[in-house]
Amino acid sequence: MASLIAPSQDGLMVGFPPPPDKRITTANSHLPAHLGGLVQNPGRLFPIAPVSRGEGPVTPLPAGESAALDALTVDDGQGARLPMTEIWQRTGVDAMLVLHKGKIVFERYFGDMTSTRQHAFYSCTKSVVGLLVEALIHEGAVDPGLAAAHYVPELQDSPAGSATVRQLLDMQAHFMFSDRPKVDGQVQVDYLMGLGFMPRPPGYAGPNGAYELLIGARPMGPHGGAFRYDNGSTDTLGWILRRVRQSSLDALVGQAIWSRLGCEQNAGFTLDAAGTEWAGGGLSACLRDFARLGEMLRGQGHFNGQQILPQAIFEAIQAGGDREAFADGAGVPTGGSYRSQFWITHDRHDSYAARGQFGQRLWVAPKADLVIAQFAADPNLAALEPLRLRGFQAIADLYR
Numbered sequence: 001m002a003s004l005i006a007p008s009q010d011g012l013m014v015g016f017p018p019p020p021d022k023r024i025t026t027a028n029s030h031l032p033a034h035l036g037g038l039v040q041n042p043g044r045l046f047p048i049a050p051v052s053r054g055e056g057p058v059t060p061l062p063a064g065e066s067a068a069l070d071a072l073t074v075d076d077g078q079g080a081r082l083p084m085t086e087i088w089q090r091t092g093v094d095a096m097l098v099l100h101k102g103k104i105v106f107e108r109y110f111g112d113m114t115s116t117r118q119h120a121f122y123s124c125t126k127s128v129v130g131l132l133v134e135a136l137i138h139e140g141a142v143d144p145g146l147a148a149a150h151y152v153p154e155l156q157d158s159p160a161g162s163a164t165v166r167q168l169l170d171m172q173a174h175f176m177f178s179d180r181p182k183v184d185g186q187v188q189v190d191y192l193m194g195l196g197f198m199p200r201p202p203g204y205a206g207p208n209g210a211y212e213l214l215i216g217a218r219p220m221g222p223h224g225g226a227f228r229y230d231n232g233s234t235d236t237l238g239w240i241l242r243r244v245r246q247s248s249l250d251a252l253v254g255q256a257i258w259s260r261l262g263c264e265q266n267a268g269f270t271l272d273a274a275g276t277e278w279a280g281g282g283l284s285a286c287l288r289d290f291a292r293l294g295e296m297l298r299g300q301g302h303f304n305g306q307q308i309l310p311q312a313i314f315e316a317i318q319a320g321g322d323r324e325a326f327a328d329g330a331g332v333p334t335g336g337s338y339r340s341q342f343w344i345t346h347d348r349h350d351s352y353a354a355r356g357q358f359g360q361r362l363w364v365a366p367k368a369d370l371v372i373a374q375f376a377a378d379p380n381l382a383a384l385e386p387l388r389l390r391g392f393q394a395i396a397d398l399y400r
Contacts, residue, residue: 006111007037030198036377039120039358040094040112042268042284046197049277051267052254053289059262059304061288061295064103067398074394077386087391091359092378094119097291099298099371100399109287118268118284119375122356125283126234128253128293130169130341133237134313135256137165141244144169151240154211159219160236167223168233169340170321171329175217175232177207191231196273209274210235227322227329227338231280234341238279249277261296262304263289281357287373294362294371297354313340318352318366320344331382333389345389349396357381359388368396 008014011022012034024037026045042048073081088096088110095113098106109115136142144166148155155161163173178190192198194207207213214236238249245252250269258267267289270282285293296303300314321339323346326332337344345351349365359376372392378384 007034007040008112010036012037013041027199030192032379035358035379036092036094036111039122039375039377040117042118042120042270047271047275048268048284049248049250049271050254051250051258051269051283053261053263053266054254054259056259056262058264059292061099061291062103064100064105067098067100067105067395069098069106069395072394072398074387074391077390082387084391084394087387091380091384091388091391092376093359094375094377095287096375097287097373098395099291099295099373101369102295102298104291106395107287113287113375115288116265116286118265118286119290119360120270120281120284120356121290121354121360121362121375122281122358123231123234124290124354124356124360124362125279125281126341127354127362128257128283129234129237129241129249129279130317131309131313132241132252132256133165133169134316134340135309136241136244138310138313142240148236148240151243152236154215155236155239158215158217159223160214160217160232163223163233163236165237165240168237170325171227171229171233171338171341172225172322172325173223173230173233173236174220174228175230176220177213177217177232179218188231194273195278197270197278209272210276210278210280211239211274214239225325225328227326227332229329229338234280235278237341238277241279249279253283257293257296257308258289260304260306260308261289261292263292265289287375290362290375291371291373294364294373297362297364298366298369298371316340317342318344318350320346320352333385347393349393349400351392351396359384361388361392363392365392365396368399370396370399 024034072084076082095109149161159175167173194213267285269277300311301309321337323337326337349367351365354362359378361374363372
């Protein structure tokens with residue numbers, strides 16, 4: 001079970017210096033006991049490139065009528081009702097903000113989290129990358145039917161390079177980074193080691209950073225068909241973005257999205273061991289700016305008085321992906337689909353989401369005019385996703 005106990009209450013990184021057994025370092029940051037400290041301190045252990053908010057004014061998030069979510073109970077899926085507060089406890093929520101029609105109806109921070117503190121949002125980064133690639137497709141700069149190697153010739157001999165842009169966007173590309181099979185619900189150890197985010201053994205001679213990982217990827221059958229969620233697909237898309245735009249991802253996200261949202265703070269992009277932005281999961285931000293991104297999603301690209309990205313992109317995403325291919329994937333939610341780096345629920349709220357490791361969520365419910373932005377430190381990975389989703393749906397039900 002996750003916990004709302006603040007890392008500082010456990011004595012982690014308290015003192016100058018902290019006691020040796022309470023220090024979070026690059027050698028031990030991957031341990032479950034240090035998860036809370038890791039997600040709430042992006043940039044402490046690994047370098048981060050700033051994603052500029054620009055020079056414009058902050059876009060206000062006005063207050064709406066407060067929602068008493070503490071009093072809400074939720075079906076636990078087994079015939080009982082759970083208090084919403086217990087769901088937060090079980091799923092390790094660090095912070096949550098709920099917008100209804102663009103107004104804040106709930107905002108809560110737990111433990112060490114504050115409104116100005118930045119938090120890693122891991123694979124929610126994938127959805128931002130997906131939007132940027134879809135923008136390239138919309139303007140005709142990228143053909144989704146062409147192979148990645150068309151844009152990145154360095155991948156000509158890699159199975160990552162033979163996947164089409166659309167297969168990469170919809171997680172229907174099939175390649176791997178080691179002979180050890182990926183286990184559903186567990187992190188990709190060899191991949192994270194190659195990026196430099198997990199300790200490397202003595203004498204390590206493997207790939208150093210995302211570029212070398214992708215060039216050295218190994219085949220695992222033909223592309224297409226069953227959904228296979230994998231960080232490598234997004235890292236390949238990140239390389240395509242950089243090559244086509246001739247720019248780093250931190251600059252691209254800042255110019256195309258972050259500086260146009262009227263954010264309160266710069267965001268951050270974690271860099272791998274070779275100094276490359278981690279496309280698969282490197283972004284971090286404060287909660288309110290995360291929510292601004294969500295409100296742009298709900299507005300189908302329109303926010304802060306402008307059309308930030310083309311509306312057609314969002315209409316295609318909300319329509320969903322190949323449900324049959326998704327159902328054929330391992331460990332996937334029943335009845336859903338995946339499109340352009342977004343998880344589509346196909347529920348009563350037409351909801352879809354950006355989802356990140358350890359419970360990071362940007363959940364949009366168009367039929368309820370609702371956005372939920374959540375940061376968390378849930379070590380259970382996907383095990384509690386059904387409960388988390390029922391909690392979100394119960395909140396949206398208040399506005400239907």
